[in-house]
Amino acid sequence: DAGVIQSPRHEVTEMGQEVTLRCKPISGHDYLFWYRQTMMRGLELLIYFNNNVPIDDSGMPEDRFSAKMPNASFSTLKIQPSEPRDSAVYFCASSFSTGTGFPDFGPGTRLTVT
Amino acid sequence: AQSVTQPDIHITVSEGASLELRCNYSYGATPYLFWYVQSPGQGLQLLLKYFSGDTLVQGIKGFEAEFKRSQSSFNLRKPSVHWSDAAEYFCAVDSGEHGSSNTGKLIFGQGTTLQVKP
Numbered sequence: 001d002a003g004v005i006q007s008p009r010h011e012v013t014e015m016g017q018e019v020t021l022r023c024k025p026i027s028g029h030d031y032l033f034w035y036r037q038t039m040m041r042g043l044e045l046l047i048y049f050n051n052n053v054p055i056d057d058s059g060m061p062e063d064r065f066s067a068k069m070p071n072a073s074f075s076t077l078k079i080q081p082s083e084p085r086d087s088a089v090y091f092c093a094s095s096f097s098t099g100t101g102f103p104d105f106g107p108g109t110r111l112t113v114t
Numbered sequence: 115a116q117s118v119t120q121p122d123i124h125i126t127v128s129e130g131a132s133l134e135l136r137c138n139y140s141y142g143a144t145p146y147l148f149w150y151v152q153s154p155g156q157g158l159q160l161l162l163k164y165f166s167g168d169t170l171v172q173g174i175k176g177f178e179a180e181f182k183r184s185q186s187s188f189n190l191r192k193p194s195v196h197w198s199d200a201a202e203y204f205c206a207v208d209s210g211e212h213g214s215s216n217t218g219k220l221i222f223g224q225g226t227t228l229q230v231k232p
Binding site: 004031033042043044045048056091093095097101102103104105106107108 | 159204220
């Protein structure tokens with residue numbers, strides 16, 4: 001298996017622009033998570049899906065952030081408009097809901113908003 | 115609320131020396147505990163996990179961790195550190211919400227950066 005795939009790996013954009021991050025989970029996994037990593041706040045969960053349905057978006061910082069999962073093999077995290085404080089590494093992870101499942105993490109997307 | 119504390123932000127050990135990274139958790143029920151490692155510029159890789167059973171858990175790369183309920187701890191150990199172990203290490207607990215004991219929704223500690231001296 002190729003693991004969790006994220007694109008792009010790096011994104012540099014100007015403040016006010018729309019940013020879309022993409023994720024392809026591991027085939028067969030029914031949970032998908034979006035995490036954000038910053039120096040100040042560490043790793044924090046933004047939102048997660050189960051069977052393509054958003055379960056908990058309480059970690060989404062504000063309305064500028066939105067996430068979708070149109071099918072089992074694709075998810076997007078969108079920021080519109082972007083701000084410099086959104087600069088971070090965004091990780092996508094997926095897992096299978098068994099008793100011993102654990103999240104597999106993608107390589108991350110490093111976002112820089114200037 | 116569940117939380118994870120890694121008391122040591124940065125640790126330096128000599129190559130070949132033993133290593134212990136501390137992790138304390140706060141959780142009301144039986145926790146599901148994890149250690150992940152992150153090399154610079156990379157994603158997170160699972161080292162080991164504890165769900166139940168034997169409290170001493172073996173992982174990849176020669177790492178092990180011991181679950182101690184009485185101390186609310188899940189410390190990571192390695193008997194002999196290699197230079198390639200230099201990385202950031204994260205302890206995490208599954209939040210166990212929505213009636214499931216294992217959701218994959220993890221709460222992470224702040225991480226411990228390991229530096230290895232030659």
